[in-house]
Amino acid sequence: MSYEGWILLTAALVGISCGVMGVFLILRRMAMMADAISHTVLLGIVTAYLITRELSGWHMLVGAIIAGLLTAVFVQWLHSLGVQQDASIGVVFTTLFAIGVIMIATKTGNVHLDVQHALMGEITFVPWQTMEIPLLGEVPQATFILSIVLAIVLVMILAFYKEWKITTFDAALAASLGIPVMLMHYVFMTLVSITTVASFDAVGAIMVVAMLITPAAAAYLWTDKLSIMLVLSAVFGVLSAIGGYYIASWIDTSISGSMAFATGILFLISFIGSPRHGFISRYIRPVTLAKE
Amino acid sequence: MSVLKVEDLSASYRKNKVLSDVNFNVKPGSLTGIIGPNGAGKSTLLKVMLELHPSLSGKVSFFDSTLAKTKRRVGYVPQRGSVDWDFPTNALDVVLMGLYGKIGWFKWPSKQDKELALEALAQMGMADYADRQISQLSGGQQQRVFLARALVQDADLYFMDEPLVGVDAATETAIMTTLKRLKSAGKTVMVVHHDLLTVEDYFDHVMLLNRTIVEYGKTDEVFTKDNVQKTYGGSLRWMKEA
Amino acid sequence: MLDIFLSPNAQWVLFSTLILGTAAGMVGCLSYWKRQSLMSDALSHAALPGVVIAFSILGYKNLPFMIFGAAVSAFIGAWLIQLIRSSSRVKEDAAMGLILSVFFGLGIMLLTVVSRKGGGNQAGLDSFIFGQAASMVRTDVYTMMAVAIVIIAVVIIGFKEWKLFLFDPDFAKGLGLSSRLMDGLYLAMLVLVIVIGIQAVGVILMAALLIIPPVSAHYWTMSFKRMLVLSAIFGGGSGLLGTLISTMGKGWPTGPFIVIASASIFLVSVLAGTQRGLLVRALQLQLQRKQHRLESRPIPRQPVKEGK
Numbered sequence: 001m002s003y004e005g006w007i008l009l010t011a012a013l014v015g016i017s018c019g020v021m022g023v024f025l026i027l028r029r030m031a032m033m034a035d036a037i038s039h040t041v042l043l044g045i046v047t048a049y050l051i052t053r054e055l056s057g058w059h060m061l062v063g064a065i066i067a068g069l070l071t072a073v074f075v076q077w078l079h080s081l082g083v084q085q086d087a088s089i090g091v092v093f094t095t096l097f098a099i100g101v102i103m104i105a106t107k108t109g110n111v112h113l114d115v116q117h118a119l120m121g122e123i124t125f126v127p128w129q130t131m132e133i134p135l136l137g138e139v140p141q142a143t144f145i146l147s148i149v150l151a152i153v154l155v156m157i158l159a160f161y162k163e164w165k166i167t168t169f170d171a172a173l174a175a176s177l178g179i180p181v182m183l184m185h186y187v188f189m190t191l192v193s194i195t196t197v198a199s200f201d202a203v204g205a206i207m208v209v210a211m212l213i214t215p216a217a218a219a220y221l222w223t224d225k226l227s228i229m230l231v232l233s234a235v236f237g238v239l240s241a242i243g244g245y246y247i248a249s250w251i252d253t254s255i256s257g258s259m260a261f262a263t264g265i266l267f268l269i270s271f272i273g274s275p276r277h278g279f280i281s282r283y284i285r286p287v288t289l290a291k292e
Numbered sequence: 293m294s295v296l297k298v299e300d301l302s303a304s305y306r307k308n309k310v311l312s313d314v315n316f317n318v319k320p321g322s323l324t325g326i327i328g329p330n331g332a333g334k335s336t337l338l339k340v341m342l343e344l345h346p347s348l349s350g351k352v353s354f355f356d357s358t359l360a361k362t363k364r365r366v367g368y369v370p371q372r373g374s375v376d377w378d379f380p381t382n383a384l385d386v387v388l389m390g391l392y393g394k395i396g397w398f399k400w401p402s403k404q405d406k407e408l409a410l411e412a413l414a415q416m417g418m419a420d421y422a423d424r425q426i427s428q429l430s431g432g433q434q435q436r437v438f439l440a441r442a443l444v445q446d447a448d449l450y451f452m453d454e455p456l457v458g459v460d461a462a463t464e465t466a467i468m469t470t471l472k473r474l475k476s477a478g479k480t481v482m483v484v485h486h487d488l489l490t491v492e493d494y495f496d497h498v499m500l501l502n503r504t505i506v507e508y509g510k511t512d513e514v515f516t517k518d519n520v521q522k523t524y525g526g527s528l529r530w531m532k533e534a
Numbered sequence: 535m536l537d538i539f540l541s542p543n544a545q546w547v548l549f550s551t552l553i554l555g556t557a558a559g560m561v562g563c564l565s566y567w568k569r570q571s572l573m574s575d576a577l578s579h580a581a582l583p584g585v586v587i588a589f590s591i592l593g594y595k596n597l598p599f600m601i602f603g604a605a606v607s608a609f610i611g612a613w614l615i616q617l618i619r620s621s622s623r624v625k626e627d628a629a630m631g632l633i634l635s636v637f638f639g640l641g642i643m644l645l646t647v648v649s650r651k652g653g654g655n656q657a658g659l660d661s662f663i664f665g666q667a668a669s670m671v672r673t674d675v676y677t678m679m680a681v682a683i684v685i686i687a688v689v690i691i692g693f694k695e696w697k698l699f700l701f702d703p704d705f706a707k708g709l710g711l712s713s714r715l716m717d718g719l720y721l722a723m724l725v726l727v728i729v730i731g732i733q734a735v736g737v738i739l740m741a742a743l744l745i746i747p748p749v750s751a752h753y754w755t756m757s758f759k760r761m762l763v764l765s766a767i768f769g770g771g772s773g774l775l776g777t778l779i780s781t782m783g784k785g786w787p788t789g790p791f792i793v794i795a796s797a798s799i800f801l802v803s804v805l806a807g808t809q810r811g812l813l814v815r816a817l818q819l820q821l822q823r824k825q826h827r828l829e830s831r832p833i834p835r836q837p838v839k840e841g842k
Contacts, residue, residue, distance in 0.1 A: 026624070027379060031631035032572050039738070082810055086627075087571040087749050091800060094742030098793035101664065101739075105786055159398055166389045170375045173441075176342050176368040177393035178360075206579070206738075207642075210635030217624045217632055224425035226380045254646040260639020267632060277623050302826060309822070348826060378623045427623075 006127040006140050011245055011259070013146040014199045014211055015237030017153050021195045022216030023226070023233045024157075024188065027168050032086060033075070034212045036093035037189070038196050038205045040071045043100035045197065050107055061145065061197055068193025071096065072186060123202045123245070123255050142201040149198040153191055157230075160184070165226060203256040210260035211237060218263075218270040221277040240266050293356060295320045295449050295480045296341070301350030303333070303340045309503070310336050314350070316499065316508050318449075318482070323475040325485040325495035325511075329524050332502040334484045335371070338451045342368055354449065364393060367447030369438050371454050377427045383437045384422040387412055390441035412440040417466055432463030439467055443474075450474065450481045457486065468494055491515055544781060547667050550675045550682075551773035551792065554731050555743060557682040559769020560689045561727045562744035563751070563762045564720060567700040571749075573612075575741035576630040578728045580611025582641025582737050585662050590648045597674045597733065601681070604729035611637055612721055638737070665736030665789030667777050678730045685723050689762070692719075697758050734777075735789035742793040743769060750800040753807025772796035 001009070025034050044067025048059040071092055078088035130138045157164060166174045167184045175181045192212075199208045215236035219229045243266075244259030272279045296318040303311040310333040318324065326334050339345035341352050343359055354362045367390075387409040388401050395401055413419050416436040421429060429437065435455055442450055456464050471481055475496075482499075485491065491498060491511065498515045500506040500523040507519045565571055581604035588603025589595060611633045618629040661669050670678075689696065698706045699716040707713050724744075731740045751764035776792025805812050 026628040027376075029376075029625055029627050031625075031628040032575075035572075035575070035631050035634065078804075081804070081812070081815075083749055083752075084566070084569055084571065086569070087566060087745055090571045090575060090741055090745035091749055091797070094739055094745065094793050095797040095800075098739060098742065098790035098797070101787060101790040102794065105790070106783060162389075162392050162395070162400065163397070165381070165385075166392050169379045169381065169386070170370065170389065172339075172344055172370045172374060173368060173389065174392075175344055176363070176366065177390075177445075178363040179392070206635060206638050209631055210639055213628055213631040214636060217628045220380065220624060220628075221622060224380050224382070224427075229380050248643075251643075251647065252650070253643045257639040257642030257646065260635050261643055264632070264636030264639070267636075271618065271622060279621055304822065309826075312826075348823070 003127050006143060007123055007245060008242055010123060010126050010140065010143045010146060010202050011241035012238045013143065013150055014202050014208075015215070015239070015241035016234045017146065017150040017195050018199060018208065018211035019215045019219075019234035019237030020153055020157060020230055021192055022212040022214075022237075023219065023230050024164060024168060025192065025212055026216050026220065028188075031213045032089050033072070033189070034192060034196070035209045036075070036089045037068045037071050037192050038208050038212075039093045039097040040067045040100070041193060041197050041200070042205055043067050043096045043103070044193075045200070046100050046103045046107075050103065058145075060200075061194060064197030065190055065193050067096065068189055068196070069186060072189035076185075122204075126201055142198075146198045146202070149194050153195060156187070156191060164188075203259055207256040207260040210263045211241070214260075214263035214267050215240060218267040221270045221274040224276070236263070236266050293320065294318065294353075295355060296482075297353045297356075298341065299351045301337075301340060301352060302348040303336055303345060304348055305333075305336060305345075309348075311340065312504050314501075314505055316505055318480060319497075320480055321475060321478050322480055322497045323471060323495050324482045324497040324499055324508075325491050326482060326499045326501055327485055327488065327491060327520075327523070328501035328506075332523075334501055335453050337501065338368070338453055338482075338484065342366070342451065365448040367442045367445040367450045369442045369450070369452040369455055372431065372435055372438060372458070377429075377434060379426065382423050382425055383413065383418060383429065383433075384409055386426060386437050387440045387444055390444040393445075409440070409444050412444040413437070415443060416440045416470065430460070432459040435459050436463055436466060439470060443470070448479055450479065452481065452483045454484050454486065488520065543672070546672060546675045547670055548774060548777050550670070550678045551667055551734055551777040551788070552770045553679050553682040553686075553773075554727075554734060555747075555773025555792070556766045556770035557685045557727050558731060558743040558773075559747035559751075559765040559767070560686060560762060561723050562746075562769065563748040563765040564689070564696060564700065565724065565744055566748040566752070567758075568720070571745045572627070572630055572741070573615075574724060574728060574744040576615060576634040577608045577611055577725060578732060578737045578740035579634040579641075580637040581605070581608040581725075581729055581732060582638055582662065583607045583644055585732070586641055586644040586648055590644070597677050601677065601726075601729045604732065605725050607637065608725045608728060609721070612725070641737075661736070662732055663736050663738060664787040665732065665734050665739065667734040667780070667788035670733060674733065678733070681726055681730045685727055686766075688719065688723060693759070693762075701758075735792055736787070739789040739793050742796060743773070746793070746796040746800050747772070750796075750803040750807075752809070753803040753811050754809055756809055768796065768799050772799060 025031055041064040044063035045060045048063030052059050074092045075088045078091060079085050126142045127140050129141045131141045131144060133139045133144060163179055163184060167179060167181050171181050196208050199211065203211060216233040218236050219232035222232055223229050240262035241259050244262035245255055247262060248255040248258035270278065275281055294317050298314055298316050301311060301314040302309065314337065326337070328334055336345060340347045352359065354366060359366065384406070388405060391401065391405050391408065395405065410419065410422060413422055416439055418433065418436050418440060421433060426434065426437065439455065455467055471483070474481055483495070485494070492515060495511055497509065498511045499508040500514065500519055502523050506523045507514045562574070565574055584603035584605070584607025585600050588600045592599055615626070615629045615633050618624050618632070619626045695711055695716065698709070699711060699713065703713050727744070728740050731743060735743060747765040747768040748761065750768050751761045754764055755761050772792055772795035775795040777788055779795070780786045780788040780791040803811065808814060
């Protein structure tokens with residue numbers, strides 16, 4: 001495949017996996033957890049690097065899962081101690097992120113890993129770091145890991161679709177039916193962590209938040225069906241990833257930044273124009289259905 | 293056989309003890325109203341029994357067994373305000389959720405399950421709203437969907453947290469008819485209730501609760517002026533004639 | 535260590551992070567009770583495009599003008615979050631995450647363009663992402679301090695109004711306290727403290743300065759007044775401590791060290807806090823259990839029951 005082809009494929013994979021995870025993130029009102037995990041995953045990556053002295057994708061994946069789960073556990077713990085939910089998120093992620101930045105600044109000496117790269121991502125490097133896959137030949141490592149992660153995400157979402165739905169909608173009922181709500185929560189956080197770290201190379205820590213939340217929020221304005229919302233969100237994710245790439249090459253600027261910006265434009269269009277929940281429809285067509 | 297037996301149950305919420313030494317034994321086929329002032333621990337009692345909130349001490353047994361072993365036989369209707377009604381789903385889907393425990397892991401709801409759910413909706417007079425997005429239902433309709441979801445669970449023991457709050461008269465009648473039908477089918481129902489005026493019409497048993505059980509028994513025996521005043525601390529004006 | 539105190543510039547920098555920490559601790563306390571802790575994170579990220587645009591208009595680094603740019607863009611961010619929340623079904627957390635990441639993305643886009651065109655000048659802009667207190671010059675310090683002192687004064691002067699406004703806004707309205715005015719003032723202070731802080735701490739970690747001190751303070755007291763004071767002290771203390779440590783290594787960023795200092799105070803508070811600290815809690819639970827046993831079991835020594 002061509003150089004540009006790999007980049008577009010990688011971007012599309014990021015769009016789909018983030019889009020799908022994002023739907024549950026915003027419905028569970030955990031958008032800011034995504035922000036938190038995207039930051040703390042940096043600590044996981046740095047630690048993995050300091051232990052193994054190797055910048056391998058798999059080590060990073062493990063480091064990221066541990067960091068993501070730790071974030072979720074700490075936030076839950078602080079919350080159980082009576083700290084407001086959003087304050088606990090704020091305390092945990094800023095602290096873990098600060099530790100990560102300090103470790104980079106003091107220990108690694110900026111040799112292989114620089115903060116800039118982890119935060120902004122650099123999708124243009126993706127096609128150069130390849131690995132040998134049987135049958136497929138040379139495949140960029142990031143693209144390969146992303147496809148595996150996407151497969152995991154899709155299998156987990158589809159296999160436990162009704163459990164995700166019920167724990168998201170009504171956790172109390174789910175618990176009373178014997179569904180392990182807490183376990184599902186941590187599994188979900190693990191999925192968010194691996195999605196985040198797999199998208200790192202392409203879009204970086206902060207822009208991954210845009211990919212997670214914005215397409216899902218836009219999809220939320222177009223439909224009242226969860227399954228359609230999932231599909232729409234994935235489509236929006238792909239559109240903004242690819243759109244962002246072309247915007248970036250058009251004005252010659254950061255690709256990840258442009259992707260985040262493109263998700264914003266898509267949301268803006270949905271926010272203004274969506275026939276169901278858009279800004280205009282709210283004022284043009286007064287509510288007739290709500291009360292009967 | 294006892295449906296539900298609670299011994300020495302105590303629980304605290306934050307720093308305050310909200311339930312202490314609660315003891316009772318529920319008869320099968322009874323329809324009980326749980327009555328008490330604000331902060332008496334009514335909702336907490338339900339949550340502690342269902343292990344959704346930790347207890348300080350005590351023992352709760354369901355059908356002479358533990359909750360874990362009899363989960364299928366216990367149904368719970370949370371307060372309507374506890375969920376996000378903007379969730380992208382329709383009424384039928386919410387009712388189907390009541391079957392998720394029965395359907396089991398990895399399996400998707402079958403056609404039969406959907407028919408069961410539709411039937412439950414029809415029983416609550418909501419058949420025409422099956423495809424309606426839940427945020428476009430009125431408060432009363434939302435509550436009926438919740439009731440339909442409980443019906444479809446086909447449990448033997450139901451807990452309902454304030455199902456009659458903020459609903460229209462038609463819904464109130466529909467819900468009470470359903471509860472009475474459940475009772476005559478041999479099911480046991482416990483309802484957190486707040487309207488003292490309707491207690492005698494609606495329930496055959498009453499539990500007067502204020503941090504501990506003041507009185508529990510048949511409505512005509514227990515629901516007296518003295519007992520109610522004891523529960524509400526005497527501040528309540530007794531509105532019943534004679 | 536000693537030469538830090540000898541260099542007058544370093545002293546000024548130290549003093550400015552102290553004041554900044556104090557102001558952030560106080561405003562953070564207001565955010566905590568408005569239950570908007572993460573709003574500060576969203577707004578500090580949303581400030582980035584404004585900083586870059588202000589820089590590219592002038593073509594050189596001028597702190598007051600960049601603060602102005604940051605403030606404008608943070609205000610737009612705040613307004614958009616409010617608009618999305620109030621006129622669509624998207625909830626507040628999603629709206630914040632959305633504005634935060636999209637604005638940051640836009641900021642990075644612009645930053646890349648500016649630094650490509652401006653060449654060597656970008657070093658100054660990078661410090662806005664992670665914070666580099668040492669890169670501040672005397673006039674920067676003056677600007678920061680002036681703004682911080684105004685903020686501290688506004689919180690102190692309006693103390694009882696803030697308390698009322700946070701605790702019971704409807705009642706406050708009844709007393710003739712315009713909640714629109716208070717909301718506006720609060721948002722203005724929040725934005726200002728964020729924008730003066732990003733030069734020293736960076737957009738990513740600025741939120742920590744507002745979030746962690748009040749949470750720590752809450753472990754020590756139940757009174758709003760004492761919480762405000764403690765939060766200010768914790769904030770100022772971590773600003774001072776973090777800056778000191780960061781000057782020890784070459785090229786060490788200030789922001790992360792301030793956050794670590796703040797987190798250490800937090801850890802101590804969680805453990806030893808006199809109001810809700812873990813130690814106190816453990817004692818309380820013991821006491822509650824004991825009391826419960828005494829009350830409910832008049833007969834001493836019963837056969838041991840299994841489980842709970």
